[in-house]
Amino acid sequence: MADASRLGRITPRERPIVVCLDPGHGGHDPGAVGVRGTREKDVVLDVGLILAGHLRRTPGIQVVMTRQTDRYIPLLSRMYLGSRQRADLFVSIHADAFPDPDVRGSTVWALSGKGASNAAARWLAKSQNSADPILSKWSTSRQDPMLNEVLINMTQTAAMNAAAAAADVMIRGLAGIEGLHNAAVQHANFVVLRAPDVPSMLVETAFISNPQEEQRLRDPEFRQDLAQSMHDAIVAHFVKAPPSGSCWSAANHVLGHHETLTEVARRYGLSVKALRLANNLAQGEEPAGTHLRVPIMDA
Numbered sequence: 001m002a003d004a005s006r007l008g009r010i011t012p013r014e015r016p017i018v019v020c021l022d023p024g025h026g027g028h029d030p031g032a033v034g035v036r037g038t039r040e041k042d043v044v045l046d047v048g049l050i051l052a053g054h055l056r057r058t059p060g061i062q063v064v065m066t067r068q069t070d071r072y073i074p075l076l077s078r079m080y081l082g083s084r085q086r087a088d089l090f091v092s093i094h095a096d097a098f099p100d101p102d103v104r105g106s107t108v109w110a111l112s113g114k115g116a117s118n119a120a121a122r123w124l125a126k127s128q129n130s131a132d133p134i135l136s137k138w139s140t141s142r143q144d145p146m147l148n149e150v151l152i153n154m155t156q157t158a159a160m161n162a163a164a165a166a167a168d169v170m171i172r173g174l175a176g177i178e179g180l181h182n183a184a185v186q187h188a189n190f191v192v193l194r195a196p197d198v199p200s201m202l203v204e205t206a207f208i209s210n211p212q213e214e215q216r217l218r219d220p221e222f223r224q225d226l227a228q229s230m231h232d233a234i235v236a237h238f239v240k241a242p243p244s245g246s247c248w249s250a251a252n253h254v255l256g257h258h259e260t261l262t263e264v265a266r267r268y269g270l271s272v273k274a275l276r277l278a279n280n281l282a283q284g285e286e287p288a289g290t291h292l293r294v295p296i297m298d299a
């Protein structure tokens with residue numbers, strides 16, 4: 001039974017931010033395999049678990065994972081989990097492969113416009129089906145196809161804008177530790193990105209088909225760096241755009257005389273890198289009087 005006294009204290013403002021992490025492949029599906037036999041499914045699970053640990057230690061953030069062990073989860077189930085958990089961000093984690101062994105670097109993918117309109121059409125086609133886990137959220141609109149269409153399109157536009165913003169921060173976060181394969185967000189019609197109500201991205205961390213990058217991916221320290229960079233980027237995204245109704249909001253901190261970014265970052269529970277990413281700052285100290293966007297966490 002629900003604890004009514006506790007429920008009574010929870011206001012909508014206090015809901016945590018939900019991040020859904022999706023380590024790709026698993027079980028019978030190894031993903032890409034490097035020349036030394038390194039399997040994508042193992043590398044991305046490790047990065048995902050480290051990242052989940054960092055996020056769980058961040059006040060006000062809740063993590064759900066599509067898998068935490070070596071098992072295969074169908075793509076649609078992964079996407080549905082993010083939607084069912086009302087994730088504020090869905091991050092699928094992969095390692096890339098290409099026939100040319102010299103190709104290297106990170107890529108961040110978001111849903112393409114065509115993929116989005118196809119997905120919206122599919123949701124709409126199913127909109128009379130109350131069993132659909134995504135549409136059942138809008139139970140009041142189920143009987144009204146026109147309202148459904150408006151709601152889905154509005155929701156999807158908002159989710160795609162948020163995904164684009166988050167993917168952009170993710171690219172800048174990864175640029176610090178791994179050269180970029182593509183300096184801009186790439187767009188594709190990946191199944192896991194298609195939830196119309198969840199800002200979603202897919203991160204190709206590095207090329208496992210490149211022997212040097214495979215070597216790096218095998219290195220636990222590099223996997224730590226990847227997870228740390230992804231954590232900085234996710235936190236920076238939520239500092240820039242706290243999800244409405246969540247326990248995070250943003251404030252301005254005016255940098256004082258002799259105050260360093262390190263001090264400000266520590267005060268607000270951020271890494272310096274996350275503070276820089278959230279404020280589009282390059283390396284170096286900023287002058288006193290600089291306005292910095294910082295998080296207020298009511299967690």
Ligand SMILES: [Zn+2]
Nearest residue numbers: 024031094095
């Ligand atoms: Zn993959």
